[in-house]
Amino acid sequence: MTSRRSFLKAASTGSLLATLGPRAARTADLRLNEIEARIARRDFRALIKEDLPTPSLILDSEIFDQNLRRMAEHSKATGLKLRPHVKIHKSVDVARRQLGLGAIGLTTATIAESELMSSSGLKGVFWTRQPAGRNNITRAVALSKRDSTFLLVVDDPIIAELVEQAAASAGARCTVVVDVFAGLTRHGMQSGRPALELAQKVDASKHLRLHGLMGYSGGASHTRGWEERRKKSCDDLAGLLETVELCRKSGLPVNIVSGGSTGTYNIDTENGLTELQCGSYIFMDTGYRKVGGKSNAAVYDDFGAALTVMTTVVSKRHPNQCTIDAGNKALLRPTDEAKGMPWITVENQGAEYGILKWKDGDRDLKLGERVELYPTNLDMSVNVYDRIYVARGEQIIDVWPIMGRSGAPQR
Missing domain, CATH: 2.40.37.20 (D-serine dehydratase-like domain)
Known part of the structure; x- marks a missing residue:
């Protein structure tokens, strides 16, 4: 040297x-x-x-800690539970800090993220993309068998049937949330009766357990202007809330209504959600800061x-x-x-x-x-x-x- x-x-x-x-x-x-x-x-x-x-x-570290505490305090004050999205940080260290401040679980975008968080001993992992394909289905069922707190979504009866078959073969039972369309055409069963029928199919399956509904209004998260964002979120989630009512009237269990984002965290208390999937609040980026906030129309400065x-x-x-x-x-x-x-x-x-x-x-x-x-x-x-x-x-x-x-x- x-x-x-x-x-x-x-x-x-x-x-x-x-x-x-x-x-x-x-x-x-x-x-x-x-x-x-x-x-x-x-x-x-x-x-x-x-x-x-x-x-x-x-x-x-100082700004990060402030962001963590602010969202945790909002959750506690409003009763809107927090299941933060790990796609932002992909870090067990960050996830532990979120859970330590009261988050009820974690939201993931991939099965790999789900496996990482669960294998690290973190509970309440919720994978919000349905497991299409043999690899995804096999891994999702295996994770469900290892971790009874793991949740996954379906938005199609075909996938629900394939997961049921795989779970039966593995001797597992999967906890399932029905994904309902909320503005983004990339995923989500049509709201109302189609989503109700999918929920009924899941509930009637021997190896699936219906846990609730979700709907992600991704278009609302970066809508500029707080009032405009509020209207967009309300409009996008209307079909989800209609489906929630139909499911409850039909006697189906709706333990959670999941969705939301950093951009709508202080809006979704009005929209019938029981938990938030927000993630960007811990770090923030220039894309979010430009959408404006409730108290500052020019800069979204709720989080640093x-x-x-x-x-x-x-x-x-x-x-x-x-x-x-x-x-x-x-x-x-x-x-x-x-x-x-x-x-x-x-x-x-x-x-x-x-x-x-x-x-x-x-x-x-x-x-x-x-x-x-x-x-x-x-x-x-x-x-x-x-x-x-x-x-x-x-x-x-x-x-x-x-x-x-x-x-x-x-x-």
Whole structure:
């Protein structure tokens, strides 16, 4: 390993340190293998952002904790239960904190997410995409057999029948929620009698247990303007509520009515839901912040922006712009925003590169300088990284793995 003395000697002209900044020598000491070893033994002493590779995901612990508490307090005050969506973070560490503050379970988008959360001892996992295909059905039935608190959805009698057959063969019983159309054409049985008949089929099946109904008004979540969002959510969920009434009148069990999002969390108390599937509130992104809130029409600031992608300035050969090491592979978008630098605009420049530009000639960034960007879409950005670095100021205080290449066979 290159010693600090030899490194400084090699840089005796001062040009390297002048370019990279006063922490360059220290960063050289903390080689990647040393940093990785310290992370493995959870020794974060004196580990700071400057020591990390880029691009990296950085989580502001203070803002994150505030977001967690605010949603938990809303749930407690309104009686609207919280089953947060893990597709945002794909992290057992985050999920444990949500459950620790009163969430009744977790919502998942894939069977791999469901398996990860359940195998980590987390209960009340709810997979909200029906298990089509042999692989999905087999895994869903197997998970139902291992974990009696696991829930899955169906929106088609064909899938209900296939799950019933697989459960019978496996000697399992699956707890099922009927997915009702609520504005998004990607899923959901037609509301009213078609959904009622599907619920009756599930309830009559020997190896299926009807638990309730769900309807996801995804179009409402990012509708701009709180009143407009309120109307969209109400309109989209009307068919779901009609189906709930039909099921109850028919004597079917409706233990839950699930749906909602971060954008409608303070609206869905009016729409007959018993639980929320919101997820983005923990981190937030620029896509959500632009929809406006109830108290602030310009910016949705109910929850703070806690997650950034940290990048490094790697080239400066043209005026009023610089190149960073985050590009298409890092899911860079022109709608990303630089933290603390509203004067910067973002451009794509290829797989590994991005461009930051500014108009004010008095502004500047230095080679080697770190710039943190608020992502546009949390789901997509988090999905391409393997870990979240948790920070308090410049200090790294924890590292949380994200499921994927090092874990489950799929994301």
